[in-house]
Amino acid sequence: MATKVTKTVCRWCHADCRVQVHSENGRLVKIEEDPTDPRFDKISPRTKGCPRMLAARENIEHPDRIRFPLKRTGERGEDRWEQISWDQALDEIADRLTALKNTYGPECLMATQGTARHTMWTGPRFMNLFGSPNTASQGTICYGPATSTATAILGWPVQYRADDQVPFDSSGKPIPRCLLFLGMTLSESHPRLWKTARDAKRMGTKVIVMDPRRTRTTDLADIWLQHRPGTDTALLMAMIQTIIEEGLYDKAFVDRWCYGFDQLAERANEYRPEKAEAITWVPADRIREAAVMYATHGPAKTQHGMGTEQLENCIEAIQARIILAAIMGNIDVEGGDFITGLPAGTSVPMDLAGLELPEKLPPAQKAKQIGDGRFKLLSHSGREMIWAYNKDMWAGNANLRAYAHFPLILRTVLTGKPYPVRACLTMFSNPLLTQANAKLVYKALKSLDLYVVKDLFMTPSAQLADYVLPSAAWIERPNVEPFGGAFRIVAGEAALPAIVPGEHEYYTDYDFYRGLGIRLGQETYWAWKSLEEFYDSALKPTGMDLRAFMDKEDGVYWPEEVYRKYETMGGFATPSGKLELYSNIFEQLGYDPLPRYEEPKESPLSRPDLTAQYPMMLITGGRFRPFFHSEHRQIASLRRKYPHPIVQIHPETAQKAGIEDGDWVWIETVRGRIRQKCLCFDGIHPQVVHCEHGWWFPELPGEEPWLRGMWESNINVLTDDDPERCNPRSGGWPLKTALCNVYKCEVY
């Protein structure tokens, strides 16, 4: 039998490795790394050894995959279902949405979506055309803060995504002389950056890492700043203060291109290293040493991860990170923090935010977005203010999105205030596991009139749905993936058939939203009959359709990188036309224009009343392979390698609590308790514990109260989503700071 080889893009994590899929008669035979990808030498070792890739067939052909649409027959959560056709599912969902819209208005529909395991623009496009502003997204705590902060203060995102890598010159030497990483476990989450950072370090590049935990990234560091969780802004401001005080900043760049230096210097003076030491636990001399190393080894590159994005003080920390790079002239230079945009007038193949059609949502509906008016930076009002400054300068939409605020939507669902929210569409996301305050998420999902989930497997969230719909995985759909936050793209084709009559009927997100949209009068906007047809059209600016694009030697689109674009484009896309150290947009939105450190609202300093019962600081969400967020727990070969959730506890702390390595322990906050297995780990401060996220147990029963073990070890039973604790600018909820206690679980 002839073997077919198809190039496609793996989406089991954000590394976007392109792979060659060998199949026979529509069945997977094997997957290999793709040597035609120009990033091959950086990708290959990672793809080859990737445990998720090694388990690909087990995953794709898993007997528990949802193969046909399911409709609930019992009570919600009873796990009783009947198989129905796609036509029946789409007809019924469309009818029920129409009835709800007629009763409550289009804003009664909310949507949740995950992080890029699907075709992300399709959902918001449907929602905007339906008339609802209430698309909630993990983007509020992942990617959105970096994008919106950078765009507000310098007019466009700076490159930081997983596809990033350290640049090398033509002789093979690393271009940055210093790398500063904040809250990132590169080996687990950023394969190319990890490989290239190690290569660069070997060739003499300095590495500085800020992280409360020892990781393989901190092992690489010349200077590891092990700070108290949540204090990143104070630490960065102290570095800025040192650089200004010692006159190390790039005066020529600051004078010519930056706005608000004097105000910044005044604010930075509030964070002298001695003061920062008291806040962060990092010795003042160490802070100064790091600041001088960063300032004297240019060009230098900074990069932050979820450890920064998910802080209570996230926007302020990101703002300080960008300011640090800016005062050293490290913005948009080779080896520094690259501005990823293309100038206005350039044809853009995949303008993802533009494809969402935000202009189709009427202003009166935008104004109803839950959370706008309070958390403005990531909602419609902030997006439109930022957009007004950058739309004439840059091509495309800067990846700017407007998200409804998930914690406030939950409260709206439960109270009906300010208006009823009664239905939810969940695409490739598992809010019971991935949203803070899982108990509240559960109550809200249970109370909906209509809940639709589209996914690969029956997740705890899907157990509460009215309809559960089967999704095409990355290998069963084409995928044109822009990366780097720019318009550079890597493409792949569907390698296996999504529909095999009698076996499975997987729909892409495009198929689903198109089917639903056509039933609801949106046919004009879903003119492409398939995702392939859409990509043929989207790739036109490259002069190719998808087939021709794949046939070209490398299968990527990679415009030349142009540096110091502000010199030829007349400055920065901001109100002052300069890079704003003092942000006019933040000020216009009613926020502090400069970074200011705020003590987390649940810390030993801010809540001394809690510390007798909850003396430890809890951080969550460090990445660990082979899993990716809440995925892959049903893949037997991966679970054999990593069977249990792990909590890291310092050996002294464990000993005092009578806990031994390998014991199951309770981790408890004011919101509840869960169990994870103790790993005694001296790379964490004795007063800090780290818990893994995303844990559920697909092998446990689906019906309530089990919901596939979602209450056992799910860290989000313990996290908080109180809007008072969310970042005042973005609404991001705090996943890195809480007070907890740990004690041995006597019976398990």
Ligand code: SF4
């Ligand atoms: S799961 Fe593995 S192969 Fe797939 S993109 Fe991530 S690192 Fe690459």
